[in-house]
Amino acid sequence: MPLNMFWDQKIETLDRAALERLQLQRLQDTVQRVAARVPFYQQKFAELGVKPDDIRSLANLRRLPFTTSADLRANYPAGMLAVSLDDTLRLHTSSGTTGKPKALFFSRQDVDNAAELCARSFVMTGVTKKDVFQNMMTYGMFTGALVTHYGAEKVGCLVIPAGPGNSERQVMLMQDFRTTFIHLTPSYGLYLATFLEKHGVEPRRDLALRKAFVGAEAYTEETRRKIEEGLGVDVYNSYGLSEMNGPGIAFECEQKHGMHIWEDHFLIEIIDPQTGDPVADGQPGELVMTSLCREAMPLLRYRTRDITSIMLEPCACDRTHRRLNRITGRSDDMLIVRGVNIYPQQIERVLMAQSGVGRNYLIALEGLDEMTVKVELAEAGFDGQVEHLMKLQSHLAEKLRAEILIKPQVELLPPGSLPVSEGKAKRVVDNRKM
Ligand code: AMP
């Protein structure tokens, strides 16, 4: 492994025993701080009868309370703060759906740590200060753009804060400033690929682009391949959530096989979302995270709702921080249609593997319990022969039935006809009258 693929080799390759000692020390410190300063945790500790001194090993973590997104909303705006407001430096909110968002405060140290972890995450794929970073995540309250922005600056890259959308301008910027890597959502990645194709831009010929960090939404390996082909890049999966810094929590290394989660900053558990009990090693479940370094708003055992599993085997890159498998969705993403449990990712996997199918889709639930999968055709996908369309339609319906066990309606649409969102894509519209 070339030395320059590490931002902080010592910590990234720290042996497990030393890493766990560091984790315990930081966990104890975090628990002391919240017990002293956060009324929410003081009350929870009292209910459970735990005291900070009870945390003598990492296994004692299970004695601590869970924290949920409802708890964050209930303590809006500043109830979860563990520092005085004067010591906060930045406010972000999480991409909430309705009502009050989750308010997430950062201290100076938190801003710096978040950038540090992004720097590690970029550098482990070979990014250096010579690279040019065009950030296509949404700037604003969302952590997606600002945190990676600071991370790339820390590495010393030229950073272009383009934000998402306006693809014509994106291409101009990429050409004029020789952009080498980008960070964007999978839905915008798919859209941009279509845009390049439509405008005759051959990425490998016309752009200097080499890498794309893709995250903020769940996506499949099939989608990764589509973005890689369409943008002429290597795609690295990038995971984060605002409650825990935002992006830079878990990214893929150059192996592109599972995301190293920075365990000197986060303790992880995988639990059964129904019972709250840990799953067996390597089994899928809900990711639960405890922050170990966050100053302004430390969170204990935060229920992310994201479904993943821990990879058991060590990585060829020598990093000792364990890897998470691709997030397959959120436990609250699950749809129940005609009594069957379905994750939107299952549908995406079928669609993106099918030739002739384009890059945008929508799952519409209507009427009593009817599912229609609307999907765009590829630019070059339709030869004008209606029977070919009908064949593709029934083929897709069959493939989907094999995957999700119910047969949806399939609607094929011309390229560019479905809405494209600038932030996270809305893949499911549920207008059922039940
Ligand atoms: P936010 O806090 O608004 O940044 O949203 C965080 C959420 O986005 C996570 O809890 C995940 O549900 C989702 N997310 C972020 N990155 C990924 C990724 N690489 N794969 C799947 N889901 C992701």
Ligand code: ZN
């Ligand atoms: Zn690795």
